[in-house]
Amino acid sequence: MQLIFDGHNDVLLRLWENAKAGADPVAEFVQGTTLGHIDGPRARKGGLAGGFCAIFIPPNEDYPPRELDANGHYNIRMVGPLNQPEALNTALSMAAIAFRLERAAALAICRSTADIRAAMTAGRFAAVLHIEGCEPIAEDLSTLETLYAAGLRSLGPVWSRHNRFGHGVPFAFPSSPDTAPGLTHAGIELVKACDRMGIMIDLAHITEQGFWDVERVSTQPLVATHSNAHALTPISRNLTDRQLDAIRERKGIAGLNYATTMLRPDGLENPDTPLSDMVRHIDYMVERMGIDCVALGSDFDGATIPAAIGDAAGNQALVAALRSAGYGEDDLAKLCRENWLRLLKTVWHEA
Helix, strand or coil, X not given: CCCEEEEEECHHHHHHHHHHCCCCHHHHHHHCCCCCCCCHHHHHHHCEEEEEEEEECCCCCCCCCCCCCCCCCEECCCCCCCCHHHHHHHHHHHHHHHHHHHHCCCEEECCCHHHHHHHHHHCCEEEEEEEECXXXXXXXXXXXXXXXXXXXEEEECCCCCCECCECECCCEECCCCXXXXXXXXXXXXXXXXXXXHCCEECCCCECHHHHHHHHHHCCCCCEECCCCECCCCCCCCCECHHHHHHHHHCCCEEEECCCHHHCCCCCCCCCCCCHHHHHHHHHHHHHHXXXXXXXXXXXXXXXXXXXXXXXXXXXXXXXXXXXXXXXCHHHHHHHHHHHHHHHHHHHCCCC
């Protein structure tokens, strides 16, 4: 079994939402559940040893449906902005669930690559706290220091909505990622602060112009934790060849997103999506960027994924498909975990 350190999941969001309805998030994770994609038992069964656990603030309005036109195309209306103090309260509530899980020895909140390796050796889920969309962070960045002290080591300036730091892409197919402006002045200052502090910047939901703004401002490797190849699936969330080339030049990473909308040639939300579509995107990105710049970024608990994977317990099905496609164990180790650990060592100023 190849142990997997994964680029993106939304398990904290799921636990938080269920806790609001009266569930015990610790019991749900430790004892297991039929809900969502990740809990302790399913992670262990599938070799999911850890990953970036997103703190994502859900919209304060009903999210629009994916309405297809006669050609099977769609462009989902973007939701509106969030209030920073309320977003911060929600973020702290999700972080508190992670701390409760750590006290229960269900996971370890990791602040270094040594922490990640130690947690994996001990059989504890190696969690890196990530903020997806920086609505909880004040424009003057006064909250960033506190969040860093609490364990934050990765953030995406935007989700697929606009905020004070920049512009996100809509969920649109077919569509270029060049849909709106990029970073604001506050976003530029955020990127500079993250470079200085050792916080990874995630470009997964930002516009193409925002991608190039980060490329210009940051000195660190370029990272899109859960995005695929636009040339194969032309959804706005996927990366163009030019973006993939820039990631390669900066020794960054693109993490394969398991979302069927980002894997299928037709961009549809359909769990009847073959593993060959996942292998196809891996092959393309490896050929374009090299084996050292590709990893996994499942989007567990945040997307509809192929039924052949199902949930965290099914992760090794992808590993087996890649093995059958000709990837050796050394390359599989890179794709599954070592590329992430190599990059984090650089971004977190350990190298």
